[in-house]
Amino acid sequence: MSIKRDLIKKEVHAIRTVADGVFVISFVRDFKFRAGQVIAIDIVPDGKPRLYSIASGEKEDYMEILFDEKKNGQLTPFLSKLNAGDAIYVSEPFGTFVSSSEKAYWIAAGTGVAPFVSMARSGLAGNKILVHGARFDENFYFSDLLEKILPERYVRCCSQQDDTLHYKGRLTEWLKTQENLPLNHQYYLCGSAEMVVQVRDILIAKEIPFQNIISETYF
Numbered sequence: 001m002s003i004k005r006d007l008i009k010k011e012v013h014a015i016r017t018v019a020d021g022v023f024v025i026s027f028v029r030d031f032k033f034r035a036g037q038v039i040a041i042d043i044v045p046d047g048k049p050r051l052y053s054i055a056s057g058e059k060e061d062y063m064e065i066l067f068d069e070k071k072n073g074q075l076t077p078f079l080s081k082l083n084a085g086d087a088i089y090v091s092e093p094f095g096t097f098v099s100s101s102e103k104a105y106w107i108a109a110g111t112g113v114a115p116f117v118s119m120a121r122s123g124l125a126g127n128k129i130l131v132h133g134a135r136f137d138e139n140f141y142f143s144d145l146l147e148k149i150l151p152e153r154y155v156r157c158c159s160q161q162d163d164t165l166h167y168k169g170r171l172t173e174w175l176k177t178q179e180n181l182p183l184n185h186q187y188y189l190c191g192s193a194e195m196v197v198q199v200r201d202i203l204i205a206k207e208i209p210f211q212n213i214i215s216e217t218y219f
């Protein structure tokens with residue numbers, strides 16, 4: 001999705017590959033933000049920036065963005081080719097998909113885990129259960145960090161790798177098998193429109209109150 005925002009020039013600090021076609025790009029943080037917020041990014045000052053969740057913690061020196069390269073996409077194939085020292089253009093952080101110390105499930109698919117990584121790195125993981133769906137084990141991004149921060153409360157649902165050590169199946173299947181999901185918890189969903197709609201339908205069928213379901217849709 002492209003969005004019109006004032007963009008500020010930054011210098012890429014680093015870019016690393018975290019899985020096939022998936023990258024983390026970073027630059028110096030000189031904005032304040034709340035974990036869960038997004039920024040607009042472009043590689044030119046006057047183009048069509050796309051939105052990305054911040055994956056780093058609120059107090060960390062560098063802002064990190066997790067993104068996957070879309071074949072024939074207008075931005076990501078170019079973003080992934082940047083090197084340290086190259087220019088990128090970013091907006092100030094914004095958005096209302098923010099969490100606090102309440103009891104909650106964080107439910108993510110693919111790169112949709114990014115806002116929850118930021119929340120976890122910002123000290124908000126205490127009462128949370130993270131359910132992450134991905135195709136292959138390599139797509140459980142930031143799993144080393146999440147294993148440490150959310151021991152016993154980090155469920156990985158792997159849909160396409162037969163020898164996975166994690167739950168074998170889609171996160172929607174895992175959710176359907178859960179009896180007695182707490183009705184008084186918040187449920188934060190982040191991922192594609194398809195994933196968000198499917199998960200919301202499952203939660204509503206399990207009588208989770210609609211107002212307890214908060215979603216961020218990547219499109």
Ligand SMILES: Cc1cc2nc3c(=O)[nH]c(=O)nc-3n(C[C@H](O)[C@H](O)[C@H](O)COP(=O)(O)OP(=O)(O)OC[C@H]3O[C@@H](n4cnc5c(N)ncnc54)[C@H](O)[C@@H]3O)c2cc1C
Pocket residue numbers: 001038050051052053054066067068069070071072073074075076077111114216217218219
């Ligand atoms: C709130 C929010 C947060 C987000 N956070 C993240 C994040 O943290 N990480 C992340 O990876 N993504 C995130 N996204 C998605 C991101 O903003 C981009 O949409 C995504 O990276 C695609 O960018 P692109 O410009 O490379 O691809 P696009 O140019 O948008 O193209 C996407 C796909 O559509 C195809 N396509 C383009 N135009 C057409 C057409 N006319 N007809 C048919 N097919 C077409 C392309 O081939 C490509 O495969 C977020 C989106 C939102 C709304």
